[in-house]
Amino acid sequence: MRVALFVTCVNDTLYPRTGRAVVTLLERLGVRVDFPAAQSCCGQPQFNTGYRREAEPLVRRHAAAFAGYDYVVTPSGSCAAMVRDHHPRLAPRDTAAAAVAERTYELTEFLVDVLGVTDVGAYYPHxxxxxxxxxxxxxxxxxxxxxxxxxxxxxxxxxxxxxxxxxxxxxxxxxxxxxxxxxxxxxxxxxxxxxxxxxxxxxxxxxxxxxxxxxxxxxxxxxxxxxxxxxxxxxxxxxx
Missing domain, CATH: 3.40.50 (Rossmann fold)
Structure with missing residues (x-):
């Protein structure tokens, strides 16, 4: 399977260790992870603030960046919800946006629903x-x-x-x-x-x-x- 990491703006800018943790985890489970360099903001800040027109180009950019992947995995519930719930409606004529939205999973969804695992071999004594x-x-x-x-x-x-x-x-x-x-x-x-x-x-x-x-x-x-x-x-x- 071809899997891409959608790291999100907050993680890329402030919490890169979270993105690295996703890659470490998935690779330990036998999943090869790609990082499309063309990815950027999903448009959620603009959309939530009422700037729908400004969000639309970001939707198309996102769809182009992740086209061709079987799964897009993100460590962000809010960004996953933005892509799945709003991208198809923001760009209704962009079939790529709808396709990417359908293949987008928040991390825990991907682990449990796609990979079928709950025990990932983790150890955290706290x-x-x-x-x-x-x-x-x-x-x-x-x-x-x-x-x-x-x-x-x-x-x-x-x-x-x-x-x-x-x-x-x-x-x-x-x-x-x-x-x-x-x-x-x-x-x-x-x-x-x-x-x-x-x-x-x-x-x-x-x-x-x-x-x-x-x-x-x-x-x-x-x-x-x-x-x-x-x-x-x-x-x-x-x-x-």
């Missing part, structure tokens, strides 16, 4: 709590896929997060336009995370992890954010 991000929970309906993957990680103890399904308050440009509300929501989420006693909080979206991370730091919390891909890519060798 207590972790899981925050289901809004796009993963409501748009993609990831369900228990992330939790099933975490439950199979050797050494990991999963701590339940109170109010797990409540939004962290990020919401992309929502955090900029409604800063006070966003910060208040994030503060509630961060306090709930700290109360679990976990060493780390896991998400499937680096953008939400970034928002939560900043608030945890301001509250003086010892909990660190980590992307699910980084946990699944970890082994006993990486912890030595």
């Amino acid at each position: 207590t972790v709590t899981y925050h289901p991000t809004c796009h993963g929970l409501r748009a993609l309906r990831l369900g228990d896929r992330p939790r099933r993957l975490l439950a199979a990680v050797e050494g990991l103890r999963l701590a339940e997060l109170p109010g797990a399904e409540e939004c962290c308050g990020f919401g992309g440009t929502f955090a900029v336009k409604n800063a006070a509300v966003s910060a208040a929501m994030g503060a509630d989420k961060a306090r709930s995370i700290t109360a679990t006693g976990a060493a780390a909080v896991c998400t499937v979206d680096s953008s939400c992890g970034m928002h939560i991370s900043g608030i945890l730091a301001r509250q003086g919390s010892p909990v660190r954010p980590v992307h699910l891909a980084e946990i699944l890519a970890a082994t006993k060798e990486t912890h030595r």
